[in-house]
Amino acid sequence: MADISTPDTQAPLLVRACRGQTLSRPPVWLMRQAGRYMQAYQDMRAKYSFLELCKNTDAAVEVSLQPYKAFSTDAVIMFSDILIPPEAMGMELTFTEKGPTLPNPIRSASDIDRLIIPDPVEKTGFVMNLLNSLRQELAGDSQTALIGFAGAPWTLASYMVEGGVSKNYTHMKTMLYNDPTAFHRLLDKLAQTIILYLNAQIEAGAQVVQLFDSWGGIVSKELYREFILPYHQQVISGLNRQDVPVILYVNGSAHVLEMMAEAQPDVISVDHLTSLTEARRRVGDRFTLQGNLDPTALFAKPEVLKPMVDTLLKEGGTTGYIFNLGHGVLPKTPVENVKLVIDTVKNYSCEDSFVSVVHPAVCT
Numbered sequence: 001m002a003d004i005s006t007p008d009t010q011a012p013l014l015v016r017a018c019r020g021q022t023l024s025r026p027p028v029w030l031m032r033q034a035g036r037y038m039q040a041y042q043d044m045r046a047k048y049s050f051l052e053l054c055k056n057t058d059a060a061v062e063v064s065l066q067p068y069k070a071f072s073t074d075a076v077i078m079f080s081d082i083l084i085p086p087e088a089m090g091m092e093l094t095f096t097e098k099g100p101t102l103p104n105p106i107r108s109a110s111d112i113d114r115l116i117i118p119d120p121v122e123k124t125g126f127v128m129n130l131l132n133s134l135r136q137e138l139a140g141d142s143q144t145a146l147i148g149f150a151g152a153p154w155t156l157a158s159y160m161v162e163g164g165v166s167k168n169y170t171h172m173k174t175m176l177y178n179d180p181t182a183f184h185r186l187l188d189k190l191a192q193t194i195i196l197y198l199n200a201q202i203e204a205g206a207q208v209v210q211l212f213d214s215w216g217g218i219v220s221k222e223l224y225r226e227f228i229l230p231y232h233q234q235v236i237s238g239l240n241r242q243d244v245p246v247i248l249y250v251n252g253s254a255h256v257l258e259m260m261a262e263a264q265p266d267v268i269s270v271d272h273l274t275s276l277t278e279a280r281r282r283v284g285d286r287f288t289l290q291g292n293l294d295p296t297a298l299f300a301k302p303e304v305l306k307p308m309v310d311t312l313l314k315e316g317g318t319t320g321y322i323f324n325l326g327h328g329v330l331p332k333t334p335v336e337n338v339k340l341v342i343d344t345v346k347n348y349s350c351e352d353s354f355v356s357v358v359h360p361a362v363c364t
Contacts, residue, residue, distance in 0.1 A: 012145035014075045015207055018245030018266045018288050020320040026313065027074035028345035029147070030338070031249070032328030033067040034079050037335060040066045050095040054080050057129045064134055068144065070335075071342045075145040075208070076138060078130050078201075082151030082212055085193050086160050088123035089115045098165070105163035107171065109182040117192050120200035127197075128204035135205035148206030150198050152213035152250075153190035153231040160186070169218060176227065183227070191231045195238035202244050210247040210269070211235060217252020217271075224256045232263035241266075247290060251327060257282045272326025276315045290322040295330050298337045305337055309344045318348075 011019075013027040035041055044053060044063055053059050064079040083100050087093040094101050106112060121128055127148075134146050159165075161172040176183045198209050216228050228250075236246055248260055249269035260268050261283040270279045270291035279289055297308050309323075316323065323345045329338065 010142065012074070012207060013143050014145035014147075014322065015245060017320065017322050018208060018247070020288055022319040024318065025348040026316055026318055026321045026323045026345065027145075028323040028342050029073045029075035029077065030067070030325050030329050030341075031077075033071075033073060033077065033338075034063050035329060036331040037329055037333040037338070038066055038070070039335075040070075050081070051093070054084065055126045057126055057133055060126075060130045061133045061137065064130070065137060067338075071339055072346070073342060074143070074346075075147050076134055077147040077149065077210075078127070078134060078206075080127055080130070080149070082149070082156065082214075083159060084124055084127060085118070085150065085190075085197050086156055088118040088120070089189075089193060091115070091160060100159060101164045102160060103163065105171065106157075106160045106186065107175070109179065109185070112182055112186045112189065115186075115189055117189060117196070120197045124197065124200075128200055131201055131204035131206055145207045146205060147208045147210060148198065148201035148204075149210040149212060150194045150201075150235075152211050152216060152228070152235070153187045153194065154228045155213050155215045156190050156194075157183070157186055158215050169215070176223075187227065187231050188234075191234040191238075194235050198235070199238075199240050202240055206244065208245050208247065209239070209241075210249060211265070213248070213250045215252075216250035217254075217256065221255055221259070224259055228256075229259045229262060232260075232265075236263050236265055245288075249290075261287060267322065269324065270326070276312070276321075285320070288320040288322060289316065290324045292324065292326040293341070295325045295327050295333070298325075298329070298333045298341065300337075302337065302340055305340060306344055309341055310348075313345065313348050 017023060017027050041063055044059060048056060048059055060079045064076055067073050068076045083093055091102050092104055131148060138144055138146060158169060158172050161175055162169060201209060239246060245266035247267040247269050248263055248265035250260055251271050253260060253271055254274045257279055267288040267290050268283055270276060270289055272292045272294040276289055276292060293312055297305055
């Protein structure tokens with residue numbers, strides 16, 4: 001963790017938490033915080049298809065800001081999709097009610113050879129325009145951070161090889177087992193693409209970036225070490241991250257937390273199947289932790305939900321902790337419960353934390 005003896009009170013709260021500083025309370029934002037549970041989002045979707053919404057700067061700005069305006073979240077995450085880079089690499093991408101579809105999936109070494117490593121400004125300039133516009137919108141609020149993001153190589157490869165969402169990942173694992181050299185080449189090409197893409201986001205104004213590996217937890221430790229960890233390390237080490245913290249999220253990460261630490265992000269985002277206490281014990285104090293309320297807890301009665309949030313806040317403390325969910329906000333989540341969670345975190349204080357008793361520090 002960063003030196004917390006001289007905290008930078010000018011940086012956004014989220015950035016300071018990523019650096020391991022002791023704060024008066026942890027920052028709060030939610031993965032998928034802009035989306036289908038909000039009526040304002042549904043109204044926008046009635047006007048635009050999903051991809052149109054991602055690529056129309058004005059519309060994407062509006063959707064990105066909806067949770068910030070409704071709940072005063074401590075961060076705005078740009079509204080986009082992790083599959084924007086594969087489309088820029090030359091793959092056809094469509095969305096239906098069942099999710100994303102890539103109708104011409106990668107099934108051979110020659111398919112991999114045809115993929116380009118795109119110039120992110122040329123091919124995905126709408127993302128950079130979005131970030132630039134969001135920074136302008138947040139110009140008067142120095143304490144709210146702007147988050148950019150990308151999917152990790154493994155998760156992107158899963159969609160590109162399977163052609164969409166998969167239950168068993170049969171095609172991807174067949175390629176992995178039968179032609180590991182080709183599969184590594186695909187992952188390397190994706191890593192190079194994501195490095196350029198995230199660096200362009202940083203240049204465009206992202207103050208924090210998150211690497212999402214939504215399907216990184218589906219393999220054994222051995223396969224994770226061979227096919228996932230090296231590309232996390234490649235991406236993170238390739239970022240221009242002097243002042244921009246990096247968050248690493250792996251869904252289903254209970255068996256690979258130590259390897260997540262080996263990738264050297266600033267923040268390890270913990271899913272809801274592992275407690276913060278266990279995660280801290282296993283990765284140590286060098287990393288800020290993010291997480292990890294079960295998204296389905298947001299469907300509970302308020303009198304049940306609030307104590308869950310309180311317990312998590314006491315467990316996380318106010319040094320090196322970011323409140324979030326263990327995964328994204330689910331469709332049909334009650335909006336009033338999202339507000340309850342965010343308000344509860346924002347009303348928390350350093351003195352409430354038993355962590356601050358064990359590690360006394362001035363709350364700033």
